[in-house]
Amino acid sequence: MSNRYAVVLAAGQGTRMKSKLYKVLHPVGGKPMVQHVIDHVKKLNINSIVTVIGHGAELVKAQLGDESSYVLQEQQLGTAHAVMQARDILKDKEGITIVVCGDTPLIKETTMEALFKHHEETSAKVTILTAWTNDPRGYGRIIRNEDGSVEKIVEHKDATNEERLVKEINTGTYCFDNKALFEALTNVSNDNVQGEYYLPDVIEILKNAGEIVTAYQTEDFEETLGVNDRVALAEAERIFKERTNExxxxxxxTIIDPSSTYIGPDVEIGQDTILYPGTILAGRTVIGEDCIIGPQTEIHNCKIGKGTAIRQSVAFDSEIGNEVAIGPFAHIRPQSSIHDEVKIGNFVEIKKAVFGKGSKASHLSYIGDAEVGSNVNIGCGSITVNYDGKNKYLTKIEDNVFIGCNSNLVAPVRVGEGAYVAAGSTITEDVPGEALAIARAKQVNKEAYVSKLNSKKK
Structure with a gap:
């Protein structure tokens, strides 16, 4: 197999997006468009990836990191000019170079692999990725000879009425013989209305030199969608969502309502899990088998075991075990570790806490910066008081502890194994194992107080 290289075009500002965020950094499925392209390209056994950056260069580099080399297109003078910026890195290399735009997040690695294969099998100097569409307005048309070979690409504005009837269009993705590409680029002219250097001109230069020019047609027009404005961004989001859910x-x-369910590109879900409407799964979330997620649940970067149910709740950057019940209306904040068979009920917030096997916080509690043992019961309205306005402190609750309702555990504090904390207590000192801690004011009843008060009012 030939050496393979990739040039990703990501220099444009995208003025039609009308956004402070540079075009290729707009997310589809929760991931920047250019990251989608890079992720797909990386699966093609590529020797080297070169990303052409311009507007927002540092932000694009921050997103992609060391996944690519970078060249700067200081002035946006057309697609051929953009590719030319990679000349110092690639010009002397033997092999095949794919050129793909950073605003085409839906293009599949299988399609790009098929493009490479077709290019190699036909011994072509350039292969154009094409697609067929019922509405080719605005696209360059692929004009073929009687034998099926490519005669030329005609831009919509330059096409005759007969040529505009052609429904095979140029997608803007190509495979080139690498050396032939950079040799031809030196002959591209900017003698056109826009005064720019266009990459399709390389095709005509190679064809006039007697080289083989071919085209590979993808069966899926939607994957070639280039995103230039917010309308196209929404369309790409819709297509991505439908593809991922399917x-x-x-x-x-099981996805009860795919139209209202959003799953990110890096999410893994086990068999026989059910997703109810309004579910959002993002980041590198991994969900085990036989789970119930939703309705109206948002999960980011969480690892969730088998048989767990999370309803009307949110969870971020945490680990959740097997057979756990969360919700409704619970909030699992980052760095939490919830072990097997735990119950986190309605209006409970967990933050940076370990929750041992079989423990429960069924309602109206905040457990932050805490280590909770196994088989602990945390009563309604109980909280760990972890913050003094400057520093955070740890609460330790050992196995088999019972925390009565409306209790405050003022950290740093430890409740020993098997201890009881009476309802309404504010615990400021450690509680020994098997002890009963009562920390509340003594009740005082004022007999006939109401009658006396009413007499005074009269």
């Missing part, structure tokens, strides 16, 4: 459903996940 993939999970075909792999054994």
């Amino acid at each position: 993939w999970h459903m075909r792999n054994g996940v």
